[in-house]
Amino acid sequence: MSAQAATPMLEIVDPGLQTTVQDYPGRLGRQSLGFFPCGPVDHLAFRAANLLVGNRQGAAALEIPQGRFQANVLNSGTIAITGPDTSLTVNGKAASQWESIPVKEGDVVASGLIRGPGYRLYLAVAGGIEVRDAFGSRATHLVAGIGGFDGRALERADVLDVAVTTEPARLKRLPVSLRPTYTTTWEIETIMGPHADPDFLTQTDVEHFVTTMWRCDLNSDRVGVRLNPHRFQWARETGDVAGGHPSNVLDNSYPLGGILAYGDVLTILGPESNSSGGFAVIATIAEAALWKVGQLRPGRDTVVFREVDLAQAAALHDHVAHVLDARHLDRA
Secondary structure (H helix, E strand, O other): OOOOOEEEEEEEEEOOOOOEEEOOOOOOOOHHHOOOOOOOOOHHHHHHHHHHOOOOOOOOEEEEEOOOEEEEEOOOEEEEEEOOOOOOEEOOEEOOOOEOEEEOOOOEEEEOOOOOOOOEEEEEEOOOEEOOOEOOEOOOEOOOOEOOEOOEOOOOOOEEEEEOOOOOOOOEEOOHHHOOOOOOEEEEEEEEOOOOOOOOOOHHHHHHHHHOOEEEOOOOOOOEEEEOOOOOOOOOOOOHHHOOOOOEEEEEEOOOOEEEEEOOEEEEEOOOOOOEEEEEEEEEEOHHHHHHHOOOOOOOOEEEEEEOOHHHHHHHHHHHHHHOOHHHOEEO
8 A cells, every 4th residue: 555645535336337547657667677657548538527527647547348337435635537428427317527526425337338439438637546666566467467446457345545635626527529539430540550561461362451340359358459351462472480370570569559460360469468569550549549448349449540640649639738728627
């Protein structure tokens, strides 16, 4: 537990599918030790939730897949829930997303399944959730079983502490015009490479990659989003010394958001993916567009990848920074 004073805040009643404690940007500088950074899959909604309760953008908060969640409030404070539309209630009465919500001891906070577009909610509490630091981050790494709440997803009767804050509550909201739009047919900005045309993919392969509507496989999670199989032509017959399939390469480091060609199956590498391996990464999602991956619903949503250059990726980064500028927050 951190040395900072903490107080019990939330008692979990219904943890939902796989709710975890995350922080942003996660566990940086540990990839050489085999750790991808973890952290939220949708960094935009996560950071916005923290801003709405007066936290720094990277403070520990909850990631709630599919939306189902319920908790008892143990002390007065301020919360915010961001992400796609859901049936959010406090004591059975409808509450608003994307804005600060004052709560008190005895309140019950609940959200229902996300029925429309989108896949993950984010819940932040003023002061930030207090859990043990593991290798420089509070983010849960489910595969390794470290970070977060005992290295696992939340369970019924877990009690979450928050850092005690003396800051007065200032209720805020993010203007509707700045909130992200959720859909079931996504366009995601992507930079080609590091393993792309002409050494690995043919021009036909590249054209197919950026024009095809790819479907998200049901077997997708924080480790990666699997897409429907496709047989590329490839610019070479084999991987030579790396292996028999042309997608094989000598083991190398993988980037977060890389689109891995695991044979004939493409996979978007999520925050808990392998840090390295022996398959080609044909493209990499622009950092500012990674939040969209967090809202892809397995088994339903489709994706078209739009190729951008470094200047366009930088412009996307500036747009996200504009959305998350605290000066844009209104009083709720």
